Amino acid sequence: xxxxxxSLAGALIVRVDATRIDAASxxxxxxxxxxxxxxxxxxxxxxxxxxxxxxxSGLGAVVAAMKHLGxxxxxxxxxxxxxxxxxxxxTRMDTIFAIHADIAAxxxxxxxx
Amino acid sequence: xxxxxxSSGRAGAAxxxxxxxxxxxxxxxxxxxxxxxxxxxxxVAGLNAAQAGLSALVVxxxxxxxxxxxxxxxxxxxxxxxxxxxxxHLSVLVEDQGAPMPGLALPRGDLPDLSRDLSDLxxxxxxxxxxxxxxxxxxxxxxxxxxRLRMRIxxxxxxxxxx
Numbered sequence: 001x002x003x004x005x006x007s008l009a010g011a012l013i014v015r016v017d018a019t020r021i022d023a024a025s026x027x028x029x030x031x032x033x034x035x036x037x038x039x040x041x042x043x044x045x046x047x048x049x050x051x052x053x054x055x056x057s058g059l060g061a062v063v064a065a066m067k068h069l070g071x072x073x074x075x076x077x078x079x080x081x082x083x084x085x086x087x088x089x090x091t092r093m094d095t096i097f098a099i100h101a102d103i104a105a106x107x108x109x110x111x112x113x
Numbered sequence: 114x115x116x117x118x119x120s121s122g123r124a125g126a127a128x129x130x131x132x133x134x135x136x137x138x139x140x141x142x143x144x145x146x147x148x149x150x151x152x153x154x155x156x157v158a159g160l161n162a163a164q165a166g167l168s169a170l171v172v173x174x175x176x177x178x179x180x181x182x183x184x185x186x187x188x189x190x191x192x193x194x195x196x197x198x199x200x201x202h203l204s205v206l207v208e209d210q211g212a213p214m215p216g217l218a219l220p221r222g223d224l225p226d227l228s229r230d231l232s233d234l235x236x237x238x239x240x241x242x243x244x245x246x247x248x249x250x251x252x253x254x255x256x257x258x259x260x261r262l263r264m265r266i267x268x269x270x271x272x273x274x275x276x
Contacts, residue, residue, distance in 0.1 A: 022148075023177045024141035053148075053166065055173050056243055060236035067232055083166040090246045091239045092227055 001028035003036050011110065012041035013078075013103060016051050021058030029058065033065035042073045045106050049079035054087050066097070074098075078106050132158040132203065135194040137176070139184035139209070144176045151194070158198055163271045168196075168203050171247050171266050174240040175207050183211025183260055201269040202249055207262045213255045219262075222246075247271075 002017040014036050021029050037044055046062070048054075054062070066075040076098040080088065088094050100106035133154035137147040148169045155165035176192060184190035196205045222241030227234070245251070249265040 020145065022141070022145055022173065023180075024145045053170070055170060055177065056237065056240035057177065059239055063234050064236045067234060067236075071232075082163060083170065086163075086167065087170065087243065090243055092224060096227060096231070096234065 001025050001032045003032045005036050007041070008045075008103070009107065010041065011043040011045055011107075012037065012039060013045045013047055015047035015049070019050060020053040021051060021061060022053060022055045023057040026057040026061040029061045030064050030068075033061075034068055037065070037069060037073075043110065044069065044073070044075045045078050045100075045103065046075055047078045047103065048081070048084060049102075051084055052081055054084045056091075059087060059091060059093065063093070063096075076100060076106055076109075078103055130158070130198060132160075132196040132198045133194075134196070137192050137194070138188060139176075139180040139190040139192055139211070140188045141177075141180065144173060144180060147176070147194070148173045151196070155196070155203070160198075160203075160268065161272065164203075164268045167247055167271055168205070168266045168268075171244050171264060172196075172205055172207070174244050175205075175262055175264065178240060179207065179209045179211060179260070183209050183214070185212075187211065199265075201267070203266040203268055205264045205266060207260075207264070209260050210258055211260060213260060214253055217253070217255055219251055219253050 004015045004017055006013045018025065069075055078100045079102050080099060088097065088099065098109065100109060133151055135147045135151060137143045151172060152165045152169040155168055172194060179192055190209060190211055193208045194205065196203055220241040222245040224242050225235040225238045247266060249267050252263040254261045
């Protein structure tokens with residue numbers, strides 16, 4: 001699973017450079033997220049703009065990545081495609097994760113509190 | 114392990130036609146290939162992106178369940194998927210010769226408790242909830258050593274851009 005990272009105003013942006021987080025790639029995603037988030041940043045923005053498909057295994061992997069961050073660090077989700085957004089809403093995960101339309105919206109949300 | 118591509122039937126455009134038929138092995142990689150084909154066939158049959166993508170999600174959850182439970186440890190096990198377009202829904206039949214569903218009943222698909230501490234959040238248990246949330250009806254039967262899961266996936270409420 002290819003992830004690319006970029007720092008922005010103290011936050012770490014992690015972009016998923018794959019179209020699917022599914023049962024075939026969930027473990028690789030978890031491992032790659034663990035490595036990508038090993039730095040000191042307390043806020044991580046997971047850019048899902050390229051991801052077209054997330055199944056329950058992929059959802060579980062995103063939850064695992066959030067839990068791995070531990071207390072005091074947070075994982076926000078950015079730029080969900082409609083079908084991916086639906087998966088997070090149907091499973092009420094939108095009550096657990098902050099979901100932003102894009103990186104700019106995520107930055108404003110942070111600046112605002 | 115056989116490496117043949119999941120096969121597909123011809124796509125039909127009219128209600129009542131077979132939208133697609135797939136034969137695959139119970140492996141995550143085969144399931145991924147099959148779902149890509151499934152979604153593409155549904156688009157050819159006239160479904161919109163939301164309908165085709167979320168139908169593939171439902172079928173994927175069912176296939177993952179077969180691979181992880183009914184055919185656990187049997188990657189050469191075969192699964193057959195047949196989908197027929199009907200008014201308002203997509204009727205999908207998933208068949209395998211794996212172990213029966215425990216108690217011969219489908220899981221209820223209750224959502225895990227999300228009110229607990231974040232560190233205790235479950236990382237699984239969402240699959241049947243997704244299946245039930247996106248289907249009008251589910252019917253499971255076991256005959257002659259075969260599991261048959263029939264799902265009526267709601268299409269009428271799945272529109273592009275509506276979430």
